[in-house]
Amino acid sequence: MMNNNTLKVAKKYFDLANKGDLKEIEQMFTDRSTYSSQNTGVFFGTKQIMVMMKPFFNSFKTLRWDINNVKEVSEGIVLFDFTLIGEKTSGEKISIEGLEYIIVYENKIQHIDVRNK
DSSP: OOOHHHHHHHHHHHHHHHHTOHHHHHHTEEEEEEEEETTTEEEEHHHHHHHHHHHHHHTEEEEEEEEEEEEEEETTEEEEEEEEEEEETTSOEEEEEEEEEEEEETTEEEEEEEEEO
């Protein structure tokens, strides 16, 4: 059964990312949250996650995630099929397709797993 709150939290994360609102994103994690990505590495806790995110966001002039599909695959786990589109500060344009699992517990993000397609 789909938990609308889990989906709401996960969608909020993508909405904030598209706005570049790192202050609000930071509030969505806990000291026990984890983040794993083929592109950036593995991080534990809010501080490590934000140390990774800030330079990542700052390396782009424009950045957005287009959501192709979203579904709760099991209780507390939401899967996003996305396309990341942006222009780096160097002028390089990117378009990357990926999958992102977001695990939500007690209205906080417990884990994010980003995979390239």
